[in-house]
Amino acid sequence: MALFQLIGFGPTGWGGLLLLASLMTLCVTAVALLIGAILGSLVAWAKLSGSRILRTLGGTYTTVFRGVPELLIIYLVYFGGSSAVTAIGTAMGYEGFLGLPSFAAGALAVGIISGAYQAEVFRGAYLAIPKGELEAAQAIGMNRSLRFRRIIGPQVFRFAIPGIGNVWQLSLKDSALVSVTGLADLMRTSQVAAGSTRQHFLFFIVGGCLYLILTSFSDRFFTSAEKRANRSMPTSLGQA
Amino acid sequence: MTPTTLNQTGTTMAGTTRLSVRNIRKSFGTHEVLRGISLDARDGDVISLLGASGSGKSTFLRCINLLEIADHGEISVDGELIQMEQRGGKNVPANRRQVDRIRSELGMVFQSFNLWSHMTILENVIEGPVHVLKRPRAECIAEAEVLLEKVGIAEKRNAYPAHLSGGQQQRAAIARSLAMKPKVMLFDEPTSALDPELVGEVLRVMRSLAEEGMTMLVVTHEMSFARNVSNRVIFMKSGEIDSDGAPDQLFGSGGSPSFRQFIGNFGG
Ligand SMILES: Nc1ncnc2c1ncn2[C@@H]1O[C@H](COP(=O)(O)OP(=O)(O)O)[C@@H](O)[C@H]1O
Numbered sequence: 299m300a301l302f303q304l305i306g307f308g309p310t311g312w313g314g315l316l317l318l319a320s321l322m323t324l325c326v327t328a329v330a331l332l333i334g335a336i337l338g339s340l341v342a343w344a345k346l347s348g349s350r351i352l353r354t355l356g357g358t359y360t361t362v363f364r365g366v367p368e369l370l371i372i373y374l375v376y377f378g379g380s381s382a383v384t385a386i387g388t389a390m391g392y393e394g395f396l397g398l399p400s401f402a403a404g405a406l407a408v409g410i411i412s413g414a415y416q417a418e419v420f421r422g423a424y425l426a427i428p429k430g431e432l433e434a435a436q437a438i439g440m441n442r443s444l445r446f447r448r449i450i451g452p453q454v455f456r457f458a459i460p461g462i463g464n465v466w467q468l469s470l471k472d473s474a475l476v477s478v479t480g481l482a483d484l485m486r487t488s489q490v491a492a493g494s495t496r497q498h499f500l501f502f503i504v505g506g507c508l509y510l511i512l513t514s515f516s517d518r519f520f521t522s523a524e525k526r527a528n529r530s531m532p533t534s535l536g537q538a
Numbered sequence: 539m540t541p542t543t544l545n546q547t548g549t550t551m552a553g554t555t556r557l558s559v560r561n562i563r564k565s566f567g568t569h570e571v572l573r574g575i576s577l578d579a580r581d582g583d584v585i586s587l588l589g590a591s592g593s594g595k596s597t598f599l600r601c602i603n604l605l606e607i608a609d610h611g612e613i614s615v616d617g618e619l620i621q622m623e624q625r626g627g628k629n630v631p632a633n634r635r636q637v638d639r640i641r642s643e644l645g646m647v648f649q650s651f652n653l654w655s656h657m658t659i660l661e662n663v664i665e666g667p668v669h670v671l672k673r674p675r676a677e678c679i680a681e682a683e684v685l686l687e688k689v690g691i692a693e694k695r696n697a698y699p700a701h702l703s704g705g706q707q708q709r710a711a712i713a714r715s716l717a718m719k720p721k722v723m724l725f726d727e728p729t730s731a732l733d734p735e736l737v738g739e740v741l742r743v744m745r746s747l748a749e750e751g752m753t754m755l756v757v758t759h760e761m762s763f764a765r766n767v768s769n770r771v772i773f774m775k776s777g778e779i780d781s782d783g784a785p786d787q788l789f790g791s792g793g794s795p796s797f798r799q800f801i802g803n804f805g806g
Contacts, residue, residue, distance in 0.1 A: 428652070428655070430648055430650050430651075430652035431652050431653075431654050431655065433605055433648070433652060434646070434648065434652035434653070434654065434711075434714075435654070436605060436641065437603055437605060437641055437644075437646035437648075438641065438642060438646075438665070438666040438670055438714070438715075438718060439638045439639060439640075439641040439642025439643075439666070439670045439718070440638070440666075440669070440670055441634070441635075441638050444669055444670065448665065448669055449654055452656050453655070453656050456656060529698070530655055530656050530657075530658075530698035530699075530700060531655075531698075531700055
């Protein structure tokens, strides 16, 4: 009984906070995915470009941010960002430590990592576009930007959906690490509840279940998006 | 040679010169694929380009709409010379806008159709007119429907390319090109990727285009098309024009020994 009250929505229950925390986790991940999409498409473009310098830079980005532990990057962004903000504050005459908002730092850090994975997804998706379709676009007189908007963009998007779904799952789990900056996400709130009620097992189980609910819902979302995007594919593939 | 002199030579002939190619050369690495090819196509000409595989036919066609950039030579479409310049020791188009515009005036039909797979057949056909020519959508749809009717796939307008047979896809690709109202149509082995039983339906569409007076350059291995539909046959050998003439003349007694040997391989 008492246990149910603890995770319920009553005055002594943690239900409401856990729900808010789940929402926070979703928000951090969504913003991170967006940042990652922007960084990822830039990096993918660099890796596909004709310039050797850009290709090397793009390659370095993916190697570094896929190779270094996520937690280290989060610390780097949070403390690095905070000292940058503090330095600017000092320059402008403000005394003392200025923290980077933990939401922004977390979303940026997870976004940077997610960008490294998304770059690979976008690059693969671009390479999956039949070369002849790009030639047909050139041959009909489309300029570069029109080709990108009408032919490349929509197809990269279509081919990238399954891969982006995977990156989303990764980012959702990476976002738990953001709790080290004090952001009241699902991980952090589960920890706090566990500590203050001394029901560690209960709250970590509940937290785990909530993560599972988030991931399985997003899985469904991406699967149906994939189906929709593949309606133009041969039936055998469209149903796969 | 300037565009005006080309115009003059063009107008002294029976019809306007739609396409003029002067001394095109192209190498891939050290391999010289085109060794100086010239050709004039007048309004309504249907020119078949024949030749053994590897003789440079496709490369020549692709140089005309700059999918490949020739190392040397001049190309004019309807009297307008495509501006080229030397950059870093290479011959490159001087004006991207001009290239895009000229391309929009040249229809290209590929061996592998190359319809945009994420668009329906109707969307494929209106894409160019709506987005490249920036014409009103409703008008383009109306025209596209007439074109789809003409190539015999009106009932497939809302299907995606992957759900069509090869012959249907190629007819849709022809409709897509026609929707741009091109001055010249380039066909790059349009029936080579098709099952034998689907070749006829595509050739019929091409034949009716020829009869309507479309100016066409067709790389093909279909001897019957070259012989019966085109009014001129060009036989290429190792990147050069070996024989050039009316089909009756070439297929009669006028062809070179190489041409005789080539058509001999087709049982002709
Ligand atoms: N992009 C390319 N890079 C290198 N070699 C090429 C390329 N395209 C064509 N070639 C070569 O050019 C020659 C002529 O090819 P092609 O124009 O396709 O001949 P055809 O159409 O008469 O069969 C072939 O030897 C081919 O291997």
